[in-house]
Amino acid sequence: MLTYDRGPPRRPLLSPRWFTDPTAHAVEQDALARHLPWRYAGLVGDGIDGDDIAACGDFLFRRQMPDAPSLADWLGPFTGDLLARSPALDSPVARDAVEFAANWKILVENTLDDFHGASVHPQTIHPAVDADWRQHLTTQRAGPHSRSSWKLADDTAAWWGKLLARGALRRFADQDRYEHVFIFPDLYVASFYGTMVIVHRVVPLAVDRSRLEWRTFLPGAASGDAKAASFRRGLVAMLSASARQVIEEDRPLCEQVQVARAAATGPGILGWREQRIGDVHAALAQLLETE
Amino acid sequence: MTGWALLGQARDLADHGQWITGWIGSIPVLVRNFSGALRGFRNVCSHRFALMLTTPSGKGPLRCPYHAWIYDADGVPKAIPFNDSDFHLDDAGRRALALPPVSVAVAGGLVFVHPDTGADPVIPGIWLEQGMRTLPDGSVISADGAIQYRSTQTRGGAC
Numbered sequence: 001m002l003t004y005d006r007g008p009p010r011r012p013l014l015s016p017r018w019f020t021d022p023t024a025h026a027v028e029q030d031a032l033a034r035h036l037p038w039r040y041a042g043l044v045g046d047g048i049d050g051d052d053i054a055a056c057g058d059f060l061f062r063r064q065m066p067d068a069p070s071l072a073d074w075l076g077p078f079t080g081d082l083l084a085r086s087p088a089l090d091s092p093v094a095r096d097a098v099e100f101a102a103n104w105k106i107l108v109e110n111t112l113d114d115f116h117g118a119s120v121h122p123q124t125i126h127p128a129v130d131a132d133w134r135q136h137l138t139t140q141r142a143g144p145h146s147r148s149s150w151k152l153a154d155d156t157a158a159w160w161g162k163l164l165a166r167g168a169l170r171r172f173a174d175q176d177r178y179e180h181v182f183i184f185p186d187l188y189v190a191s192f193y194g195t196m197v198i199v200h201r202v203v204p205l206a207v208d209r210s211r212l213e214w215r216t217f218l219p220g221a222a223s224g225d226a227k228a229a230s231f232r233r234g235l236v237a238m239l240s241a242s243a244r245q246v247i248e249e250d251r252p253l254c255e256q257v258q259v260a261r262a263a264a265t266g267p268g269i270l271g272w273r274e275q276r277i278g279d280v281h282a283a284l285a286q287l288l289e290t291e
Numbered sequence: 292m293t294g295w296a297l298l299g300q301a302r303d304l305a306d307h308g309q310w311i312t313g314w315i316g317s318i319p320v321l322v323r324n325f326s327g328a329l330r331g332f333r334n335v336c337s338h339r340f341a342l343m344l345t346t347p348s349g350k351g352p353l354r355c356p357y358h359a360w361i362y363d364a365d366g367v368p369k370a371i372p373f374n375d376s377d378f379h380l381d382d383a384g385r386r387a388l389a390l391p392p393v394s395v396a397v398a399g400g401l402v403f404v405h406p407d408t409g410a411d412p413v414i415p416g417i418w419l420e421q422g423m424r425t426l427p428d429g430s431v432i433s434a435d436g437a438i439q440y441r442s443t444q445t446r447g448g449a450c
Contacts, residue, residue: 004375004376004377006379007378007379007380008377008378008379109339113339115358115373115377116357116358118359118372119356119357119358119359119372120356120357134376253341253356253357256341256342256345256356256357257339257340257341257342257357259319259342259446260319260334260335260336260340260341260342260343261335261340262317263317263318263319263333263335264333264335264337264340265333265391266337266388266391268337268338268339268340269337269338269378269380269388271373271376271377271378272376272377273373273377274339274377
């Protein structure tokens with residue numbers, strides 16, 4: 001719950017070495033492989049199978065611990081979010097990736113920050129969502145996982161409404177919102193107007209290098225309407241370029257955090273709209289406690 | 292590298308709002324002219340640790356590009372967007388997030404920085420009086436004070 005009428009809790013953040021030290025990175029990756037109950041493995045159709053794989057809709061997760069809770073228990077209230085979005089995953093339209101000269105956690109921090117739109121995405125994300133975030137941004141958090149849901153600006157919602165009609169798009173939910181579901185540690189699913197779904201995965205490559213991979217899904221009605229199909233193809237090109245632009249706007253900021261973080265001497269601070277970041281740090285701190 | 296290091300030319304800091312940046316080893320630093328006073332700080336935002344000024348020199352507010360925090364001459368965040376809703380930082384809270392200062396010295400038209408606030412500011416002047424062309428930080432200057440090479444222009448290893 002976002003409570004803007006008082007100060008946010010002070011959340012301890014991981015020390016800089018977890019962002020810069022190759023040895024710490026190896027320890028962290030080992031802990032994530034051995035002590036995390038479940039980890040996102042891919043989507044149905046990716047050719048992933050095995051006794052240790054379980055599905056939540058079309059999202060596949062690998063069991064990493066024999067005594068792991070059920071997948072539904074691990075995903076908690078976000079089980080329903082993944083199930084709801086799964087029907088859209090029958091319509092892949094694009095995939096892309098960008099490498100960052102930054103630790104993977106900085107990418108995660110960036111995506112969980114419902115706060116940097118005005119300064120980093122002034123022409124893209126910022127005008128697309130309702131300016132009255134006090135009323136129209138809601139966040140649900142459960143352990144390390146979380147969801148932000150933000151009402152689209154009226155103009156943006158109207159634009160999507162037109163696209164829906166012209167492209168004969170299908171919706172997984174009747175909602176005029178941008179939603180962002182994060183499943184710890186590396187999966188996040190963005191959705192727009194209850195139709196377009198973008199599945200992101202943050203891949204650590206080294207302590208100071210990561211790759212963000214994303215796959216876009218735009219479900220169309222099975223109408224066989226050639227005009228609508230043609231319109232959808234053009235729309236995909238435009239939406240793919242837009243998605244990449246947003247990532248390219250984030251990349252330099254993430255890289256600037258990477259180079260400076262080791263020289264920070266203070267504790268940092270998380271505002272109300274950054275509390276999801278604190279949840280990730282808390283989960284990692286707990287995971288690394290025994291290392 | 293832990294001593295004084297050559298950061299740039301004083302003429303690049305002649306006017307209010309002008310700044311220069313560089314690295315003392317792995318520490319990003321900046322020096323800015325605040326209404327005539329040269330102040331130096333770590334070039335790392337106190338909020339979420341972004342590098343703030345990203346070019347070697349420029350003019351404008353000491354503003355972090357990530358969330359637009361703006362810092363004053365004491366390194367205190369004086370403008371925090373959405374402070375009333377997201378942070379609720381009062382004056383004491385803001386001061387607690389002040390940028391760590393670095394020492395600044397000007398000698399022979401050159402600007403030097405030192406990561407420690409108690410560093411003796413006369414030392415760079417002594418180097419120049421002794422006619423040094425290759426300075427202890429590895430920087431190289433010519434007889435007319437032009438900078439041939441400065442150690443602070445790129446990020447170094449652990450400091």
